[in-house]
Amino acid sequence: MNAAIVALIRGYPNNRSHYDELIKRNQSIFENIISVRSTSIDMILFHEGNISLEDQQYIESFYPEAINFIDVSKYFQKSGLKLRGEEKFTLGYRQMCRFNMFHIWEEVKDYSYILRIDEDIEILNIDPNAFEYMKANEIHYMTGRFTKETHRLTNRTLPNYLIENTDMNVEKIYNHKNPYTNLYASSVAFWRTPETYSILKKIALIDSQIINRWGDHTVQGLLLNHAGKKIYLFPKLEYKHISHSNLIIKNNFIRNITVNSKYNPISIKGGFYPKMKLKIKAKINPDNKFDFENN
Secondary structure, eight states, rough: OOEEEEEEEETTOOOOGGGGGHHHHHHHHHHTGGGGOOOOOEEEEESSSOSSSSHHHHHHSSSSSSSSSEOOOOGOOOOOOOOOOOSSSOHHHHHHHHHIIIHHHHTTTSSSEEEEEOEEEEEEEEEETHHHHHHHHHHOOESSSOOOOOOHHHHHHHHHHHHHHHHOOOHOOOOOOOOOTTTTEEEEGGGSSSSHHHHHHHTTTHHHHHHHOOOOOHHHHHHHHHHHHOEEEEEEEEEEETTTTTTEEEOOHHTTTTSSSSOOBBBBBBBBBHHHHHHHHHHHHHHHHGGGGGG
């Protein structure tokens, strides 16, 4: 099986303790996937050129096998663009979104499948043969949950751009049933088909993607919906999303038809009643039909 486990990771030149989450991630991957597979798969860590050889060796010292560190700093150059929206979404964050929606497919073009597991993920349980399962069942994409696009600037700008610059049925495919992309498995070939790659390039490589902070999860959802490719849920998965208050994502048959269903996407915090209040308010006084409250 020609496959790889990948992540784009941050560098911490002056504080190795910040690699603790990554090290825990790597160890959980080895324990739950690598060590119990009958065939090997590669571990790839992309970085922005700010992880020294010494730090790479330090990270690798906690992992039983070789790790392939790949410098992708060429995609993270300074920009004079005036950014819109919240300051927390820095230029680096927006470039990270661009990398994960577009450039990554060039970097992994020699693989048939990838499993993206972000640096702040700890695997608790997973089918180690997920790639074989996908191939046998002709599955192009699997995720653990669905999520809405709650970034209002994206919802105001991306749909209009798509309507004006593509022939996509935006009202149909902009449905807020997007994959939760901190962990997903995908075939590589799908993203490199001429039509998909062309649309993806048109979205990812314009200044508006950086200016308005268009995220990779929504763009992936749009392209999969446009191509008519079903977004499947992992039949067996449990992981901890450490940076999101240790949120536990758990997949099994019962949860996949209830909690994890595409009809129950992750949106905002606050429970059922705050969400219903927003939805009712949006129906009474709709501001943007593409916003998450209206879907």
